Amino acid sequence: MTAQTVAAVDLGATSGRVIVGRVGPGVLETTTVARFANDPVRLTDGLHWNLVGLYDSVLQGLREALRPSTEGDGVASIGVDSWAVDYGLIRGGRLLGEPFHYRDERTARGVEAVHTRHPHAELFARNGLQFLPFNTLYQFAAEDPEVLRLADHALLIPDLIGFWLTGQARTERTNASTTGLLRADTGEWDAELLASAGITPSLLAPLIAPGETLGALSRDVASVLGGTAPVTAVGSHDTASAVVAVPMSSPDAAYISCGTWGLVGVETPRPVLTPAAREAGFTNEGGVDGRIRLLRNVMGLWILSEAVRGWQREGHAVDLPTLLDAAEEVAGEVAVFDVDDPRFLPPGDMPARIAAWCNEHGVAAPRTRAEFARSIIESLARAFADTAHEAGRVGGVDVKVIHIVGGGALNELLCRRTADLAGVPVLAGPVEATALGNILVQARAAGLVAGSLESLRDLVAQTHHPRRYEPRA
Numbered sequence: 001m002t003a004q005t006v007a008a009v010d011l012g013a014t015s016g017r018v019i020v021g022r023v024g025p026g027v028l029e030t031t032t033v034a035r036f037a038n039d040p041v042r043l044t045d046g047l048h049w050n051l052v053g054l055y056d057s058v059l060q061g062l063r064e065a066l067r068p069s070t071e072g073d074g075v076a077s078i079g080v081d082s083w084a085v086d087y088g089l090i091r092g093g094r095l096l097g098e099p100f101h102y103r104d105e106r107t108a109r110g111v112e113a114v115h116t117r118h119p120h121a122e123l124f125a126r127n128g129l130q131f132l133p134f135n136t137l138y139q140f141a142a143e144d145p146e147v148l149r150l151a152d153h154a155l156l157i158p159d160l161i162g163f164w165l166t167g168q169a170r171t172e173r174t175n176a177s178t179t180g181l182l183r184a185d186t187g188e189w190d191a192e193l194l195a196s197a198g199i200t201p202s203l204l205a206p207l208i209a210p211g212e213t214l215g216a217l218s219r220d221v222a223s224v225l226g227g228t229a230p231v232t233a234v235g236s237h238d239t240a241s242a243v244v245a246v247p248m249s250s251p252d253a254a255y256i257s258c259g260t261w262g263l264v265g266v267e268t269p270r271p272v273l274t275p276a277a278r279e280a281g282f283t284n285e286g287g288v289d290g291r292i293r294l295l296r297n298v299m300g301l302w303i304l305s306e307a308v309r310g311w312q313r314e315g316h317a318v319d320l321p322t323l324l325d326a327a328e329e330v331a332g333e334v335a336v337f338d339v340d341d342p343r344f345l346p347p348g349d350m351p352a353r354i355a356a357w358c359n360e361h362g363v364a365a366p367r368t369r370a371e372f373a374r375s376i377i378e379s380l381a382r383a384f385a386d387t388a389h390e391a392g393r394v395g396g397v398d399v400k401v402i403h404i405v406g407g408g409a410l411n412e413l414l415c416r417r418t419a420d421l422a423g424v425p426v427l428a429g430p431v432e433a434t435a436l437g438n439i440l441v442q443a444r445a446a447g448l449v450a451g452s453l454e455s456l457r458d459l460v461a462q463t464h465h466p467r468r469y470e471p472r473a
């Protein structure tokens, strides 16, 4: 086995990238060949993704990735991951409108419609998911039924990109697990729930597992890209890919995949469908190789980035590194608020919402931008620390170390405070865990590396040394 390359398309809620990975025994190197913005658009009917624009950026990135390299390494495969739950409706290959953004408030209607027939406790027993108002089944219930009836398939975002690239309509399993329509016990579509929701089973394309080949690039796409490579299914839910690349070296580890969201949990061999898991708000999402991601969605750095966007819109010259330095300098206690309060989910004025939460709870609200930033970091660190230990309790893992991967691994204050509050070391990095997980699953399918998730994680640990934060008293 010699090193060869694969291309990962990794789409996040604020930006996307195409990364080429060189993989072989002892080798895991990446080159980012394209990075582009992913800015949602508000249309008359709500908040949408500009998916056609995003696809165009993906094509440009892949063109770059497929350009023959001077080392002569060919691209052995392409894999796509993105955020979960959202989908595009297609009929005869045509997209029926830009996909809705999961932060669009229309989902509230869907929750009400679904929960009158299927309360959350029943749903949890079937699909194992934390209640999140944007899970796909609620979004279907909020759709215009006429439009839903027109569609041949609802394809989750990475599956839609895969369909455009290859002409093959499939639903990748890890992402399918976030729809709420997959049974946690069998891993198959929940026919009964589909029937009761009035959803034609064929709306959901057949399942495909990470590592399986989706198909070859269509002739048109290959000619646009000036080259070709097969598309391989990866853990197309970004969090599933991120968890593949958490360099956990012992079974007593929790992980936090921290970017827009903080996904805090442990890995388990099978779903945990106990009342304790449900009451603590845990989800059982499907992982690569049939593992379960027992985790909780914590609101994440979204609150901070949305606050910064708001200040910038008001004309303040705020940049994140300077703001974080100022946040470090804040002396004394700051407000610790509940980051998971639903008021923080939609876009909007985060400082005003934090101040309102503080007023309602008799807590002194932050006043300066530095205090707001510090208060957000402290509140996130508190939620991360508590949730990591809770995940351990619910999942039967004695958490002795917490890995933080994703963009949040660069936030020193957040990593340090999480270690302090959790009372266990935090190992930070890799930042590009999602792309690495995507790359590793493709590389294994292409025969560039072999072995279990543990050996893939060993390769990450050998090549991407995490930064260690010891807890302070």
Ligand code: LFR
Binding pocket: 012, 013, 082, 083, 084, 085, 086, 102, 237, 238, 239, 260, 261, 263, 297
């Ligand atoms: C992270 C993520 C979460 C999912 C949320 C919405 O990017 O995929 O796992 O709950 O976005 O799709």
